[in-house]
Structures are given as structure tokens and as C-alpha cells.
Amino acid sequence: MDQEIGEEMSATVKSPAPSDTIVALASGAGPAAIAVIRISGPKTRELLDAFCGGAPEPRRVSLREIGPPQCLLLDRGLVLWFPGPASFTGEDMAELHVHGSRAVIRAVNDALLTLPFTRLAEPGEFARRAFENGKLDLTEVEGLADLIAAETEAQARQALAQAEGSLRRLYEGWRSQLLSAQALIEAGLDFADEGDVATDVSVKAGAVVGELLASISRHLADRRGERLRDGVRIVIAGPPNAGKSSLLNALAKRDVAIVSEEAGTTRDVLEVHLDLGGIPVILTDTAGLREAEGKVEAEGIARALSRLDEADIVLWLVDATAPAWTPPLRGYPRKSAQMSANDPQITVLNKIDLAPDANGARDCIKISAKTGQGLDLLIDRLQAEATNATEQGAGSPLMTRARHRVELEGARAALQRFGGLSLSPELKAEELRIAARHLGRLTGRIDVEEVLGAIFAEFCIGK
16 A cells, blocks of 8 residues: 555654554555454554444454544444454554445544544554564565565465565574584683583584585575566577567567567567466566677667576577577676576577478477467466476475575675684684674564665555
8 A cells, every 4th residue: 555545544644653553554545345444552442442332352353333432423344353462563453344435444544543642554564563572573574575565376375485484484493503503612612721622512513504504505596486576587589580579579468569670679678577377477578689780789789688697597589581590698798697508598489470391499489479379389388487497395495585695695604704724713603693693684683673674664554
């Protein structure tokens, strides 16, 4: 829900305070059959006494007249009461399920906000209170945000698992391992004058760190969770006039790119977001790869190469009337190590309506972007590759955010330094403390104030 909707519900702006009782619309802005107004804070029960004839039995739905006493009835709806700490936020909460017209929503909210102890909730404030009261950790908060924003079934499944604590359990398990290694090293410092004891605990700590380092490295190497959250990047590449823009339009089922017989029409990168069997996909059309004839085309080709560098799947498009089978991808300098020779690369022979006798290359899919011939086969192949790029087995949960990667890379670097032969025991202990701080930031145990605003700003006002 947009901030401006929340502003429309009340002209009164009150300064935030953690002890305030907050009010917000937690459903759509209407019109709808039902709207949910959420309330949380120490004065929630007092609000229910004033507007709903008292608090109903906890966690039981009750039909009530809603409105301040001795005033016109605002609505008749369902009321739920969640005494803290057994609530989402960990404090007293309530929900009013009212009719979903904009008039009713506005009237009920404005009436609630006339109370001196209430104010409109800020974006994400309900979730932030849940975090601050120990009901959620940061990874669960992020999973909840991803669940609200999910556009495909696969994204929703991954987000729900994270919201239910899958990443928290993994990261807290690693932190426990690290704490045991810290305890061993600290014990070694306490018995530094006893050489055999210090050596023994150092070896044991080294074994724990080695196992933990291997686990974190495997986790960092697996990008399936990030692909599923952000979208699998499929890049259409090939020489000019191979029909790349026509294929983009055909797969998107709408005119996204300008199509022309003139070579070099596409100068910039065009992107379309698609859902392939529940997998989010970012399909990218790029400029034709050739020797540029001007500065603008050269910039387009440079951007195309940049997208190829980031691609999870490359569609190399070949013109059946003038085949150029060898994709000039591996010869260009790469800007990152994300794409290797093992990344999926699908060769597609286009314009077979103009050259029906054209011979295909090995593992080539024949299509006509103009007539639609062969597109079903190509879509099936793309769906299979996208599923393979994001599929989760029964193993460990997958990393989903750049924030996680940054903290885990920091922890890994500290653990790698720990293994340095020249480090003193004191410096080894410090490296373990650094690694522990990085792991603590993942779940919000320590030093996370700088990231809280960015995380909770993703939420709508009623969450």
C-alpha cells in the first residue's frame, strides 16, 4: 500500500514513539468486500473498549458494532484480539475486519486516530516491532517482505521457507560452531604457558573453522536462491538482423522492441519480466554483435557484452538465411566470473519460414519468431533450464539477498585469515570475533542499525 493512501486516511501526523499504539490499513486500499485495519501497542485494549464494546475472547472472531460511543455507527464488522506477547508484534494487537469501501476505511481510521495515544504506523513498523520484540530475526523479516512481493509460485515457496526460519537456523548453526571455536581459542590464551594444552585447543579450533569455512564457501557458490528471488537472466544475443527483437516480442506476447529489416536497429538493452512455469525470468534483447559503425552502436554492443557477462542463460540466435553458427562470446573479456563455459547456451535457428531447408547445428532449436513455429519447443527448453538454475533440493536453504552475500564474504575472509600460519593466537581470536560479528549481522543479533531502515522500508504501511 502506498504511503499516500496512509496519508489520505488521516490528516493528523504524530511523531513516532515506540510506546505509541499504531494503526494502519493492512489490506488493499479498496474498494473491496473486506478491509483489515491492524492495531498494535500498549493501548490496544483501551481502544477496543472505546470503539468495539470491549475486547473479545483472545484469538476468537467476534461480530461487533464499530464506532466511538454516543456517535454515529461507523460500521459493523469482525474484531480479533491478540494479547501480547502471543501476537505477531509481541505486544497487544487487534484487527478490525470492516467493509472495504474507501469511505468506511477512511471513517474508521480517522476515528481511531483521533485518540491521543494512537498514530498512523510507518512502513514496516509492525514487522520492525516484531523484530525488536524477538518474534522475528532479520532473515525472517526479509523472507516476509519477499513473500508479500512474490510474483511466482517458486518465489512464494522460497520466501515462505525463509519467513519460517530456514536461513535463520542455518546461520545460527554456523554461529554456534564459530562460538565453539572462539571458546577453544580463548581457552588456549588462558593456558598459553602450557604448550600442550594451547596446541591441542588450536588444532581443535582449526578443525571447526575448516568445516565452517567449507560450508560457507559452498553456500556462497550457489546462486540459485538469488536467481529465484531476482529472476533468471536470459539474454538473447547474435549478429544484427537475426531476429532478436522479434523473438523478444514473440516470447513476451506483446510489442516490446522495434522490429526493422535495417541492421543495427536495437541500440540499447531491452528487458521483459516473464513467468516461465512459476520461475521468474528477465528476458533481455541486446544489440547485434558486429564491428560497430558508430559511437552509439559501439555503446549498444558494449552494453550487450555486459549483459552477456551477467547472463544465466544465453540464447544465440542464428539467421537461417545467412547462418553464423559460432557465437563470439568466449573471446570477449569478461567483467565477472559469474558466467563460465558450462553456463547454458542455447542455439536457436530463426527465420525457418524463409529457409525451410536450412540445416541446423547440433542441439539447435528451429523456430520462426514471425510465424510462431517452434516457439513451444523453445519455451519448454527455457523453462527446463530456468528450473534447473533455481531448483532447490532437500539440502540447505539458499541465500537470497546481496546483504547476505556481503556478510558471508566478510565472515569467510576472516576465517581464511584465521588459517594464516604467521598469526599469533591473539590475532586468531580477533579474526574469529570479526567472523562472528558478520554472522550476527545476518540474523540481527548485533550491530544492524544501519541496515534496519532499508529492510523495513520495503514493507507497506500495514505490515
